[in-house]
Amino acid sequence: xxxxxxxxxxxxAEETERRARRDCSxxxxxxxxxxxxxxxxxxVLSLWxxxxxxxxxxxxxRILVTLTPTYSGCPALVTMQEDIRARFAEAGLTDVxxxxxxxxxxxxxxxxxxxxxxxxxxGIAPPGDERCPHCGSSNTHRVAEFGSTACKAMxxxxxxxxxxxQFKAI
Amino acid sequence: xxxxxxxYAIGLGDDALVLxxxxxxxxxxxxxxxxxxxxxxxxxxxxxxxxxxYQAAGVNTGRSEDEIAFGRDAREFTNHLIYExxxxxxxxxxxxxxxxxxxMVPFLDALSTSRDEQLAGIAAKAVKESRYxxxxxxxxxxxxxxxxxxxxxxxxxxxxxLAGYVDELFEMDSLEAELxxxxxxxxxxxxxxxxxxxxxxxxxxxxxxxxxxxxNVSGGRRGIHTEHLGHMLSELxxxxxxxxxxxx
Ligand SMILES: [Zn+2]
Numbered sequence: 001x002x003x004x005x006x007x008x009x010x011x012x013a014e015e016t017e018r019r020a021r022r023d024c025s026x027x028x029x030x031x032x033x034x035x036x037x038x039x040x041x042x043x044v045l046s047l048w049x050x051x052x053x054x055x056x057x058x059x060x061x062r063i064l065v066t067l068t069p070t071y072s073g074c075p076a077l078v079t080m081q082e083d084i085r086a087r088f089a090e091a092g093l094t095d096v097x098x099x100x101x102x103x104x105x106x107x108x109x110x111x112x113x114x115x116x117x118x119x120x121x122x123g124i125a126p127p128g129d130e131r132c133p134h135c136g137s138s139n140t141h142r143v144a145e146f147g148s149t150a151c152k153a154m155x156x157x158x159x160x161x162x163x164x165x166q167f168k169a170i
Numbered sequence: 171x172x173x174x175x176x177x178y179a180i181g182l183g184d185d186a187l188v189l190x191x192x193x194x195x196x197x198x199x200x201x202x203x204x205x206x207x208x209x210x211x212x213x214x215x216x217x218x219x220x221x222x223x224y225q226a227a228g229v230n231t232g233r234s235e236d237e238i239a240f241g242r243d244a245r246e247f248t249n250h251l252i253y254e255x256x257x258x259x260x261x262x263x264x265x266x267x268x269x270x271x272x273x274m275v276p277f278l279d280a281l282s283t284s285r286d287e288q289l290a291g292i293a294a295k296a297v298k299e300s301r302y303x304x305x306x307x308x309x310x311x312x313x314x315x316x317x318x319x320x321x322x323x324x325x326x327x328x329x330x331x332l333a334g335y336v337d338e339l340f341e342m343d344s345l346e347a348e349l350x351x352x353x354x355x356x357x358x359x360x361x362x363x364x365x366x367x368x369x370x371x372x373x374x375x376x377x378x379x380x381x382x383x384x385x386n387v388s389g390g391r392r393g394i395h396t397e398h399l400g401h402m403l404s405e406l407x408x409x410x411x412x413x414x415x416x417x418x
């Protein structure tokens with residue numbers, strides 16, 4: 001079992017490009033504003049952490065935000081769009097367009113090491129990690145392939161006997 | 171997306187919407203809580219796909235996704251028949267899901283290389299979900315087939331009923347043939363070997379008899395449906411029929 005600290009982060013190409021878009025952006029303050037917008041179901045992860053936030057650009061006097069959904073039927077996407085508009089509006093920015101793209105297809109591999117650690121601290125096992133987020137035991141089993149939201153499966157710890165969600169690897 | 175690809179996308183959207191609706195019928199009624207969540211989540215994936223396909227088609231035809239989903243009668247739906255069959259018991263729902271998941275994985279994999287970027291994008295996303303669905307429905311086939319006498323008998327009965335509806339999944343009409351030649355659509359006939367291998371392996375693990383062949387029905391892509399689709403649409407479309415254009 002590889003410990004979290006020693007886990008080597010293998011970053012897919014499309015995720016490297018996404019991070020580069022942010023790093024090279026001329027509008028870092030817009031990205032920083034949206035760091036306050038989190039997944040409505042997992043409030044410790046920002047849309048950036050989750051990989052849903054693909055790009056922010058200025059097009060003329062308007063702001064164009066590009067999102068990619070986690071799952072085809074993820075109902076949280078509507079709330080995310082409302083939250084983005086509300087966050088920009090608080091900063092006085094109301095000329096905002098939000099588009100949804102499907103390519104590249106979202107992957108749980110886009111979660112950064114920091115995002116994985118936030119998930120564990122919140123009580124959700126990160127994708128591919130079968131250890132109990134409550135006590136750290138590896139003596140766990142999957143109860144169901146699906147959980148309380150589209151992105152999670154249900155697990156149970158056989159040591160501390162607590163149930164927990166695991167972020168699905170996809 | 172040209173008119174041919176839009177018609178193709180609507181057919182694929184209809185497959186997804188009709189199956190998604192059948193799966194939602196389990197909401198609150200599944201055998202236990204975990205399955206209730208799993209079926210509802212699978213339904214969400216399918217309804218999400220239907221929306222993507224309808225949105226892609228709608229750009230060309232000038233219709234909204236709601237108009238496409240709620241504004242057409244049964245004869246205008248072009249889904250394959252297997253998707254519209256009533257949900258039946260849990261064994262029937264899972265047996266159908268398994269046969270479809272085993273088809274969806276190679277189908278979406280092939281569609282993800284389509285020359286149409288929208289179709290390719292939808293497929294690349296959906297194939298990941300279908301791989302996940304297949305793992306679960308395959309596991310269920312083993313649990314049901316190799317479970318109690320009752321679960322086994324119900325699963326065998328379900329497979330007997332479904333056997334006649336699977337050939338349609340591999341049928342090509344003239345539109346699909348043309349699109350396959352152009353690198354936009356998928357040649358379904360070429361997927362059958364891969365599908366048969368998956369099905370045969372899982373049914374063997376499940377100690378279930380292999381699918382019987384000898385009869386098959388088709389007609390969905392031509393708008394010729396079973397009696398069940400109209401009943402389903404009367405529920406699915408009720409609100410928009412009663413209050414056209416309603417939003418909430
Ligand atoms: Zn534990």
